[in-house]
Structure formats: C-alpha cells, structure tokens
Amino acid sequence: MTRQLEGDCIMKSAKWIGMLALLVTLTAPAAAQDAYPARPVQLIYPFGSGGTDTLFRVFAQAMGKIAGVQFVYMNREGASGAIGAASVARAQPDGYTLMIGPSIVMTNLPYTQKDLPYGFDSFDFVCQLNVNAFVLAVRADAPYKRLEDLIEAARKKPGKFNYGHSGTYTDVHLNMLTMAREAGIEVQDIAYRGDGPNLLRLLAGDLEFTINSVVSVASRNDVRPLAVFWDRRHPALPDVPTVRELGYSSFFTGYQGVYAPKGTPKPVIAKLEDMCVKAVETEEYQTTARNQGAAVVPMKSASFASEARANYEAKGKLFAELGVQPQ
Structure with a gap:
C-alpha cells in the first residue's frame, strides 16, 4: 500500500x-x-557614413536614452544596400537587430537585383522618420528660371540634354523617367556615386541639370532648385514649387524609417513605435533634421507599412512598363 x-x-x-x-x-x-529591451539593440544602416547618416546617429542616441539600453549604430554597406538589409532580414525577429534608412532597399532592389536574398515581405515596418524628397536643380547662372523653361529647351533639342542622378533605377532616376514621359522630352541620364559627384559635374558644366535629395542642395547658393518631387512644399525650400503644382502627377518620394525582421512580436513593435515617436520629438533630432534640410514626417507602423506597399506596387508597375529585368 x-x-x-x-x-x-x-x-x-x-x-x-x-x-x-x-x-x-x-x-x-x-x-x-x-x-524589452533588456540588452543593447543593433541598428544597422545599409550604406556608408555621411549625409543623413548623421541624423540617424542622433536618432540612435535618442532611442538609447529613452529605452535605457544602448542602440548600437552600425554602417553595413554594399550592393546598393542589399548586404545590410539581408543581414537584418535573416536576424532573429526579437527586436534586437533593426535596420534604419531609406525604404528603397525593399521597394526598388527586389525589381532590379537578381537573386536578392530577401523581399519586400521580409520586414516589419516599425516607424517612418523622415521623407527624403528630391529636387531638380540647375546651376545658379543657368538661363532656366522655371521648370517650364528647362522643359521647353529640352523639347527643342531631343536627346541633347544630359542630366545627373545618384544611381540607375533609384527614386531620383525613376522621377526623371516619369517626368520625361509626361513632358514628352528625351534626355540623357548619367549615374554618379552619390549627390556630391553629381553636383560637381553640374557645376563643371557637364550637365544641364541634376536630380538630388533636397538635403544636398537646400543650403547651397551655386545651384538653382526648380521643382521638388513631393505633394507639398518642402520646409527647407518653401519658395520652390512642387512637380504636382506644375502639372506632373507621377513622382516618387523616399521614405526613411526603422524596420525589423518579419515576425517580430507585435508588443515589441509597439514599444519600438512608441520610442520612435519620442525620439523624433527630441530637440536634438529636430535641430539636426532642420539643419540638414530633412523633412521630419513621423508615421506609425501600420500607416508606414501601407504607404511603403503602395510605393512598392507602383514601382513594380513602372518597372514592368519599362521592361526592367533583375540583373
């Protein structure tokens, strides 16, 4: 018993x-x-240092102060952003490895790079930080005072006008492709490695115009901005009309934000989302953004994901019309 x-x-x-x-x-x-977060968080920028990279470093510091743990900022460049993006897509979806930067690595590269080890749906969209609007600019001493002047001159010399941009099938390139179709002009594009070399060739007289980020031209007095590719006036260039005001309906605007590997728990996304909002509201972030000419347009996860998907699908349609195949 x-x-x-x-x-x-x-x-x-x-x-x-x-x-x-x-x-x-x-x-x-x-x-x-x-x-969460109980230990340091990796924040990966899939490009080299410089430009908006400075603003993202300020964001990382602000996030660390809010979270009480360090947000370790890392540059992981290569393959037009694909190397850094792939490392985040493969990471454990626990909120401790994130990506910061432009959404083009998800909205453009899947259409242009062959055998890309990730896709648009490999990420959760945490929050939007800024809008990276682009501007069409000429030299300050150019005879073109308005965009209409440039378009009219280009119509008279089909195929004779060279313009510069920072990469084939990037948003800046796609903007001119769509505008050229709407305006009925033929212009020759030349791709450079970034806005800096692009502007140097403009000032040297090799180009009739360029398309750059607003950040790169907002504080310059040696170029004349003619139009901003956005649906509203840019705070850094309030006197420059938008392409929409000038009658052009098709354009792309760059979105900059924070992204997590797909499948990151919703409570973690919600915490990150809340911290993002607080970080962009800090005085240091706002001041740095203003000094750089960046347009701070915060957006929460659901809205950001919706906007990004619409952007991705619109580009898919355009790439199909252009007959672009991944290389």
Missing part, C-alpha cells in the same frame, strides 16, 4: 513538473517581450 501511494505521488509530481515546465515555456516569450 505504501509503495502504491509513493507511486501515485511520483506520478502526480511528474505531472505537476510537466505542467510547470509548459507554463514557463508559454510565459517566457511574453515575459521577454514585456522586459
């Missing part, structure tokens, strides 16, 4: 231990999410 009781006790104990283990297994992830 004693042995029977002992056996029953052992079985009951084993049952309770099993139930306890199951309970711990089920509650551990929830506890980890509640404690």
Whole structure:
C-alpha cells in the first residue's frame, strides 16, 4: 500500500513538473517581450557614413536614452544596400537587430537585383522618420528660371540634354523617367556615386541639370532648385514649387524609417513605435533634421507599412512598363 501511494505521488509530481515546465515555456516569450529591451539593440544602416547618416546617429542616441539600453549604430554597406538589409532580414525577429534608412532597399532592389536574398515581405515596418524628397536643380547662372523653361529647351533639342542622378533605377532616376514621359522630352541620364559627384559635374558644366535629395542642395547658393518631387512644399525650400503644382502627377518620394525582421512580436513593435515617436520629438533630432534640410514626417507602423506597399506596387508597375529585368 505504501509503495502504491509513493507511486501515485511520483506520478502526480511528474505531472505537476510537466505542467510547470509548459507554463514557463508559454510565459517566457511574453515575459521577454514585456522586459524589452533588456540588452543593447543593433541598428544597422545599409550604406556608408555621411549625409543623413548623421541624423540617424542622433536618432540612435535618442532611442538609447529613452529605452535605457544602448542602440548600437552600425554602417553595413554594399550592393546598393542589399548586404545590410539581408543581414537584418535573416536576424532573429526579437527586436534586437533593426535596420534604419531609406525604404528603397525593399521597394526598388527586389525589381532590379537578381537573386536578392530577401523581399519586400521580409520586414516589419516599425516607424517612418523622415521623407527624403528630391529636387531638380540647375546651376545658379543657368538661363532656366522655371521648370517650364528647362522643359521647353529640352523639347527643342531631343536627346541633347544630359542630366545627373545618384544611381540607375533609384527614386531620383525613376522621377526623371516619369517626368520625361509626361513632358514628352528625351534626355540623357548619367549615374554618379552619390549627390556630391553629381553636383560637381553640374557645376563643371557637364550637365544641364541634376536630380538630388533636397538635403544636398537646400543650403547651397551655386545651384538653382526648380521643382521638388513631393505633394507639398518642402520646409527647407518653401519658395520652390512642387512637380504636382506644375502639372506632373507621377513622382516618387523616399521614405526613411526603422524596420525589423518579419515576425517580430507585435508588443515589441509597439514599444519600438512608441520610442520612435519620442525620439523624433527630441530637440536634438529636430535641430539636426532642420539643419540638414530633412523633412521630419513621423508615421506609425501600420500607416508606414501601407504607404511603403503602395510605393512598392507602383514601382513594380513602372518597372514592368519599362521592361526592367533583375540583373
């Protein structure tokens, strides 16, 4: 009888231990999410240093102060942003490896790069920080005072006008392709490695005009901005009309934000989203953005994801019309 009781006790104990283990297994992830972030977070920028990179470093510092843990900012450049983006897409979806930067690595590269190790749906969109609007500019001493002047001159010399941009099938290039179709002009594009070399060739007289980020031209007095590719006037160039005001309906605007590997728990996304909003509201971030000419347009996860998908699908349609195949 004693042995029977002992056996029953052992079985009951084993049952309770099993139930306890199951309970711990089920509650551990929830506890980890509640404690997030409990250790440093990697924030990867998939390009080299310089430009908006400075603003993103300020953002990382602000996030660290808000979270109480360090947000370790890292540049991981290569393959037009694909190397850094792929490293984030492959990371554990726990909120400790994130990407910051332009959305083109998700909205453009899947259409242009062959065998890309990720896709648009490899990420969760955490929050939008800024809008990276682009501007069409000429030299300050150019005869073109308005965009209409440039378009009219280009119509008279089809194929004779050279313009510069910072990369084939980037947003700046796509903007001119769509405008040229709407305006009925033929212009020759030359791709450079960034806005800096692009502007140098403009000033040297090799180009009739360029398309650059607003950030790169807002504080310059040696170029004349003619039109901004956005649906509203840019705060850094309030006197420059938008292409929409001038009658052009098709354009692309760059979105800059924070992204997580697909499948990151919603409570973690919600915490990051809340911290993002607070970080962009800090005085240091606002001042740095204003000094750079960046347009701070914060957007939460759901809206950001919706805008990015619309951007991605519109580009897919354009690339199909252009007959672009991944290379």
